[in-house]
Amino acid sequence: MTPVLRCENLRKSFRGNLVLDDLTLDVAEHEVVALIGASGSGKSTLLRCVNLLEQIDDGLIHLDGEHITDPRVDPDGVRRKIGIVFQAYNLFPHMTVLDNITLAPTRVHRRARTEAREQAMAWLGRVGLADKAGEYPDRLSGGQQQRVAIVRALVNSPRLLLLDEVTSALDPELVGEVLTMIRELKGEGMTMVLATHEMGFARQVADRVVFLDGGRVLEQGPPEQVFGAPQQPRTQQFLRRIVEAGRL
Amino acid sequence: MTGSVLPPAATARAPWQPSAVERGRMAYRRRRAIFSVLIAAVSTAVVGVLLTVAVTGAPGWDRVKASFLDWDVAKESLPEILHGLVLNLELLVFCAIGALAVGLVVAILRTLRGPVAFPVRAIATGYTYAFRGVPLIIVLYVMTLGVPGLRLQGMPSTLVLGGVALVITYGAYLAEVFRAGIESIHPSQIAAARSLGLTYRQAMRHVVLPQAVRRVAPPLLNDTVALQKDVGLVSLAGPIDAVRAAQIQVAETYNFTPYIVAGVLFVLLALPLIGVTDWVTLRAARRQGARG
Ligand SMILES: Nc1ncnc2c1ncn2[C@@H]1O[C@H](COP(=O)(O)OP(=O)(O)OP(=O)(O)O)[C@@H](O)[C@H]1O
Ligand SMILES: [Mg+2]
Numbered sequence: 001m002t003p004v005l006r007c008e009n010l011r012k013s014f015r016g017n018l019v020l021d022d023l024t025l026d027v028a029e030h031e032v033v034a035l036i037g038a039s040g041s042g043k044s045t046l047l048r049c050v051n052l053l054e055q056i057d058d059g060l061i062h063l064d065g066e067h068i069t070d071p072r073v074d075p076d077g078v079r080r081k082i083g084i085v086f087q088a089y090n091l092f093p094h095m096t097v098l099d100n101i102t103l104a105p106t107r108v109h110r111r112a113r114t115e116a117r118e119q120a121m122a123w124l125g126r127v128g129l130a131d132k133a134g135e136y137p138d139r140l141s142g143g144q145q146q147r148v149a150i151v152r153a154l155v156n157s158p159r160l161l162l163l164d165e166v167t168s169a170l171d172p173e174l175v176g177e178v179l180t181m182i183r184e185l186k187g188e189g190m191t192m193v194l195a196t197h198e199m200g201f202a203r204q205v206a207d208r209v210v211f212l213d214g215g216r217v218l219e220q221g222p223p224e225q226v227f228g229a230p231q232q233p234r235t236q237q238f239l240r241r242i243v244e245a246g247r248l
Numbered sequence: 249m250t251g252s253v254l255p256p257a258a259t260a261r262a263p264w265q266p267s268a269v270e271r272g273r274m275a276y277r278r279r280r281a282i283f284s285v286l287i288a289a290v291s292t293a294v295v296g297v298l299l300t301v302a303v304t305g306a307p308g309w310d311r312v313k314a315s316f317l318d319w320d321v322a323k324e325s326l327p328e329i330l331h332g333l334v335l336n337l338e339l340l341v342f343c344a345i346g347a348l349a350v351g352l353v354v355a356i357l358r359t360l361r362g363p364v365a366f367p368v369r370a371i372a373t374g375y376t377y378a379f380r381g382v383p384l385i386i387v388l389y390v391m392t393l394g395v396p397g398l399r400l401q402g403m404p405s406t407l408v409l410g411g412v413a414l415v416i417t418y419g420a421y422l423a424e425v426f427r428a429g430i431e432s433i434h435p436s437q438i439a440a441a442r443s444l445g446l447t448y449r450q451a452m453r454h455v456v457l458p459q460a461v462r463r464v465a466p467p468l469l470n471d472t473v474a475l476q477k478d479v480g481l482v483s484l485a486g487p488i489d490a491v492r493a494a495q496i497q498v499a500e501t502y503n504f505t506p507y508i509v510a511g512v513l514f515v516l517l518a519l520p521l522i523g524v525t526d527w528v529t530l531r532a533a534r535r536q537g538a539r540g
Contacts, residue, residue: 081443
């Protein structure tokens with residue numbers, strides 16, 4: 001079976017700063033992959049490259065077997081198949097929660113407004129935010145905003161969902177809210193790649209943990225293996241520091 | 249959470265009553281407020297009295313009063329000046345709409361990317377550079393005196409040409425205001441829009457521009473107030489606006505009161521706009537401050 005996402009020998013630098021160096025990674029259908037690694041190791045950059053928000057210097061990215069880093073490919077068409085939720089919430093502050101969610105379905109996917117609204121309300125109900133539909137984002141708590149951002153990505157029925165540290169700005173209780181939501185999505189078979197510093201979160205939801213270091217995948221495997229018996233000295237060192245910081 | 253002053257609440261919670269500390273704070277703030285009002289009142293009265301004494305006590309006050317504040321001349325000149333003011337108003341409405349439209353379009357053109365758009369971008373940039381530099385009066389003279397000299401078919405009236413001069417000059421200023429607004433929107437907003445599959449145009453239209461326009465509404469309105477004063481310059485080319493009408497009255501009566509009348513009318517005309525500007529600014533500030 002072709003993987004949903006295939007990254008081959010990716011290279012990406014910012015003005016001489018080499019961030020991704022010969023990175024190769026496959027993500028199978030229904031698989032949940034957690035990207036871990038030090039701050040600045042390129043987790044966000046990788047997700048942004050996959051969504052074609054950054055142009056790679058070299059390598060290939062395939063989505064469902066289609067080569068999407070071909071310059072002739074329409075990036076808007078690719079992005080319609082990929083949902084991404086950013087590290088900062090990035091909701092549109094001048095729109096209500098409901099308008100944030102229905103913007104892409106009505107404008108990009110040309111669905112009827114009433115239908116898009118019904119679908120959005122159904123999702124908001126599921127994540128316990130039905131009463132916030134008419135609010136503006138700055139009146140919501142961080143966890144509520146992040147759940148809205150995830151719903152906004154989900155209403156486009158993406159093939160692949162990219163989550164960039166969706167819990168990093170949240171207190172433990174709010175992390176729980178978002179985590180529950182992601183676990184439910186996993187139960188429904190959503191293919192996801194998530195960058196995170198929450199090792200507990202990675203351990204709970206991920207099928208595979210991928211440790212990025214020096215611009216490549218240094219070590220990967222099931223959570224028990226990577227967290228329980230890391231092979232590489234760099235991984236051991238990274239995890240030890242995390243344990244010392246009390247984040248595991 | 250810092251340590252609370254109050255003891256932990258008892259099992260059955262009574263409705264909240266301000267604590268002694270809070271009541272003290274409220275009383276203090278109230279005293280301060282009353283005190284401030286008193287000081288303001290006293291200092292206003294003192295300044296007012298001093299100003300009145302200084303002006304009316306000046307040796308030339310009676311002469312000034314006779315030539316600038318003659319009630320009869322004011323009443324007499326009012327109809328003509330009002331008639332001129334209608335022209336100011338009409339010009340203001342058309343020129344404001346025109347300049348806002350030109351400014352917005354030019355600002356958007358300047359943000360276009362890609363090689364195809366290069367000439368468009370270059371022209372838009374050149375336009376904003378040129379017309380922010382040239383004095384309005386020169387543009388007015390060129391448009392109203394120079395352009396008719398071409399003797400083209402269907403040449404519009406001097407008034408329209410003057411209006412065009414105002415629109416292209418103010419359009420250049422407003423374009424920069426709009427552009428500042430567009431650039432103030434964080435790139436992550438465009439990234440978020442593009443990641444949802446919106447095209448560049450859709451992202452501009454639904455995400456960037458609505459936020460940008462809201463953000464620069466106060467300076468835009470401010471420039472409109474300035475435009476309100478400058479539309480009268482069209483009279484340099486012939487049409488009679490309020491100031492020109494006042495000038496004619498002054499020449500007829502040998503009394504400067506019509507200028508004062510026109511000045512007062514301009515202030516009255518500007519008040520609603522200034523009020524709206526303040527209100528919009530305040531609302532924008534509040535929105536920004538809602539969440540640091
Ligand atoms: N737009 C950009 N321009 C220049 N450098 C960038 C840009 N985006 C990222 N970088 C650099 O790329 C490197 C990787 O950044 P990235 O955001 O991918 O790290 P990360 O693994 O997501 O870190 P964190 O865990 O802190 O979010 C950093 O050194 C950063 O400075
Ligand atoms: Mg990051």
